[in-house]
Amino acid sequence: EVQLVESGGGLVQPGRSLRLSCASSGFTFGDYAMSWFRQAPEKGLEWVGFIRSKDYGATTEYAASVKGRFTISRDESQSTAYLQMDSLKTDDTAVYYCARAVTHFYYYMDVWGKGTTVIVSS
């Protein structure tokens, strides 16, 4: 079964760091770009960023709201993507989702995890 499972969420103080993990199974992780999204309480979905596959240099792109604070990486040996979140703000409070990105001709996220909750509060 194709699956993504996020972990690492929790309660953290403003200014601190947190690393989220996205463990994959059931598919060849290295063949896909991986994206991160978030949904703040009572708000809509927001793109956080993505990392391309190793064949495309594992390059990254980020939303303006997190650029310079968040870093996405991937470990092919663990079939896992990561979201390193530094200098966290209260506005970063959200459920964070990872998703597999299909990038052949069109671009869409066909497999999502159930999310992990991050609460930034003092």
Add this chain to the structure above:
Amino acid sequence: DIQMTQSPSSLSASVGDRVTITCRASQSISSYLNWYQTKSGQAPKLLIYAASSLQSGVPSRFRGSRSGTDFTLTITSLQPEDFATYYCQQSYSTPLTFGGGTKVAIK
């Protein structure tokens, strides 16, 4: 950034109803438009990609269409499991952006 304007923000409908949700892009995005369904506590689900292609495993009552920069998601006969929130999303350029969502509730 490309703005996605989705309407309505909410609607009430009955089982068996035909439901239409629209999304307008602020500029041309070709057919780089996807539709997702979300339910509380569950993983978001891809319904339609490339404006009108049905994702594998999604019931055929879900249909997507495009007219210029206007996109439509139609549920031809609403089922109990379809009560959820729906989002359009453009993948033409980064930052990837979503519409504001449409909550479909039971009438």
